[in-house]
Amino acid sequence: MTKTAIRAQTSARQIEHFDVVIVGAGISGVGGAYHLTKQCPGTSFVVLEAQASFGGTWLTHRYPGTRSDSDLYTFGYRFKPWTSAPIATRAEILDYMGEVIAENGLDRHIRYRHAISSARWSSGDQLWTLECTRADTGETVRFTANFLWMCQGYYRHSEGYTPEWPGMRDFKGRIVHPQMWPEDLDYAGKTVVVIGSGATAATLIPAIASECSHVTMLQRSPTFFRTGRNAIPLADELRQLGIAETWIHEIVRRKILHEQSIFTRRSFSEPEAVKKELLAGVRAHLGPDYDVATHFTPRYRPWRQRIAFVPDGDFLEAIAAGKASVVTDEIESFTAAGILLRSGRVLDADIIITATGFNLNVLGDIDFTIDGKPLIFSDTVTYRGMMFTGVPNMAWVFGYFRASWTLRADLVADFVCRLLNHMKEKGARQVTPTLRPEDADMPLLPWIDPENFNPGYVMRGMHLLPKRGDKPEWQHTQDYWSEKDEFPAIDLDDGAFTYE
Ligand SMILES: Cc1cc2nc3c(=O)[nH]c(=O)nc-3n(C[C@H](O)[C@H](O)[C@H](O)COP(=O)(O)OP(=O)(O)OC[C@H]3O[C@@H](n4cnc5c(N)ncnc54)[C@H](O)[C@@H]3O)c2cc1C
Numbered sequence: 001m002t003k004t005a006i007r008a009q010t011s012a013r014q015i016e017h018f019d020v021v022i023v024g025a026g027i028s029g030v031g032g033a034y035h036l037t038k039q040c041p042g043t044s045f046v047v048l049e050a051q052a053s054f055g056g057t058w059l060t061h062r063y064p065g066t067r068s069d070s071d072l073y074t075f076g077y078r079f080k081p082w083t084s085a086p087i088a089t090r091a092e093i094l095d096y097m098g099e100v101i102a103e104n105g106l107d108r109h110i111r112y113r114h115a116i117s118s119a120r121w122s123s124g125d126q127l128w129t130l131e132c133t134r135a136d137t138g139e140t141v142r143f144t145a146n147f148l149w150m151c152q153g154y155y156r157h158s159e160g161y162t163p164e165w166p167g168m169r170d171f172k173g174r175i176v177h178p179q180m181w182p183e184d185l186d187y188a189g190k191t192v193v194v195i196g197s198g199a200t201a202a203t204l205i206p207a208i209a210s211e212c213s214h215v216t217m218l219q220r221s222p223t224f225f226r227t228g229r230n231a232i233p234l235a236d237e238l239r240q241l242g243i244a245e246t247w248i249h250e251i252v253r254r255k256i257l258h259e260q261s262i263f264t265r266r267s268f269s270e271p272e273a274v275k276k277e278l279l280a281g282v283r284a285h286l287g288p289d290y291d292v293a294t295h296f297t298p299r300y301r302p303w304r305q306r307i308a309f310v311p312d313g314d315f316l317e318a319i320a321a322g323k324a325s326v327v328t329d330e331i332e333s334f335t336a337a338g339i340l341l342r343s344g345r346v347l348d349a350d351i352i353i354t355a356t357g358f359n360l361n362v363l364g365d366i367d368f369t370i371d372g373k374p375l376i377f378s379d380t381v382t383y384r385g386m387m388f389t390g391v392p393n394m395a396w397v398f399g400y401f402r403a404s405w406t407l408r409a410d411l412v413a414d415f416v417c418r419l420l421n422h423m424k425e426k427g428a429r430q431v432t433p434t435l436r437p438e439d440a441d442m443p444l445l446p447w448i449d450p451e452n453f454n455p456g457y458v459m460r461g462m463h464l465l466p467k468r469g470d471k472p473e474w475q476h477t478q479d480y481w482s483e484k485d486e487f488p489a490i491d492l493d494d495g496a497f498t499y500e
Pocket residue numbers: 023024025026027028029048049050051055056057058061066067068069070071075114115116117151152153154155157200363364365366397399400403404405406
């Protein structure tokens with residue numbers, strides 16, 4: 001037998017057991033690990049992460065200018081103060097997460113380069129068995145766990161979403177997806193077209209525009225942006241007064257959340273007024289002669305898609321300075337020299353950047369079975385966007401679209417820890433969300449109402465997502481302001497939970 005074969009056989013026999021396995025070491029998984037150590041001391045757990053380090057989104061995305069589009073007072077954890085400007089760079093966020101790991105001794109719980117490929121639930125053993133491939137050794141390793149905490153995010157990290165356009169292969173320049181940014185990409189003096197109009201395009205363009213010959217943002221339809229200073233005067237003032245950072249963090253979080261709640265409510269109750277304000281912010285940078293109606297006035301009402309914050313209007317300033325421009329049109333085909341548009345216009349390009357989004361990946365591309373039967377996720381009904389009918393001992397973190405993701409990651413973590421402690425007290429080894437008799441006739445709807453929120457990656461992946469009901473228990477509301485009170489009040493002995 002070869003050495004490799006012996007190693008494969010040996011590792012196949014070794015199965016490590018943990019009370020909890022956390023999938024992913026992004027902001028949700030690292031937060032989950034922290035909460036588990038604080039709220040469920042004595043619980044054995046491991047964080048399994050496919051990549052070589054922590055960070056998730058912030059490790060994967062390396063395009064120039066990668067930064068948050070919401071503030072770090074609320075994107076940061078509630079337990080670790082954020083002490084800098086609200087919009088943060090990738091490096092700042094990674095440093096912050098690194099501090100959380102180091103300060104709380106979480107390193108020893110994380111196994112990097114462990115990509116989970118399958119998860120099998122056995123009701124006989126009341127255990128999950130996970131199979132992983134180690135990227136460093138190629139070995140297959142197995143773990144068993146009582147509880148699976150899915151913190152795998154919402155998109156495939158190994159590739160971005162690029163639509164197929166006619167003639168792509170004819171293009172003589174380079175086509176780059178921002179999620180796979182090549183380190184050697186030399187854009188100095190080049191003519192660049194960025195396809196897309198979301199937060200990625202708006203952060204990438206100001207970061208490269210000054211070095212490029214010109215950057216054109218090519219969009220099919222416009223997006224809303226918010227502009228403002230990358231500063232929170234109240235935070236700066238409190239700092240000058242020598243107030244403790246833990247206080248500043250809490251006060252500024254409350255201020256931001258209060259303002260966001262008003263803004264969200266207004267975008268439903270007076271969408272036209274909100275739209276006017278957002279467009280006025282854009283006009284302030286682009287001047288009265290710019291065609292804001294064509295390039296910056298979306299067809300949807302504010303908040304039906306995420307609104308990116310543009311600090312100091314830098315993206316708009318690049319346009320005002322003539323280093324960048326916007327074209328609103330559709331792609332007919334790629335050509336050897338660039339892109340032919342529906343209008344007949346041609347955009348020349350040395351480099352085309354496809355800022356066209358993500359491939360939704362709901363369960364980390366893990367092959368799930370329950371007692372030997374494949375788990376068809378879209379046949380399940382979501383319990384408050386955290387658990388799923390018929391899926392035992394599993395919780396899932398999916399954050400907010402309209403507020404910072406981490407606000408929900410913290411709330412879900414509190415719920416999971418409370419549930420684990422409750423199971424311990426009850427002596428239960430298994431908890432499965434189950435529709436109650438009163439839910440029998442409940443209409444089952446798509447996971448999210450497209451009238452409420454409809455970004456492309458969610459619409460493309462809706463058929464993969466669980467169903468929702470018409471009662472609060474069976475919905476993922478996307479509303480921090482109600483969930484912050486409802487989650488801590490969830491009755492764990494409600495009939496929606498079946499314990500064994
Ligand atoms: C450029 C960019 C900027 C953003 N800015 C903001 C913002 O400002 N505010 C905001 O609220 N949201 C923002 N988002 C959304 C952002 O993705 C989330 O807020 C958040 O980072 C998600 O964290 P997560 O830990 O849940 O998932 P991720 O960051 O996606 O991390 C998941 C981790 O799980 C690992 N994993 C997945 N599958 C497996 C598997 N099978 N086995 C092992 N490991 C696996 C992945 O490798 C990854 O490391 C942004 C997204 C992008 C792309």
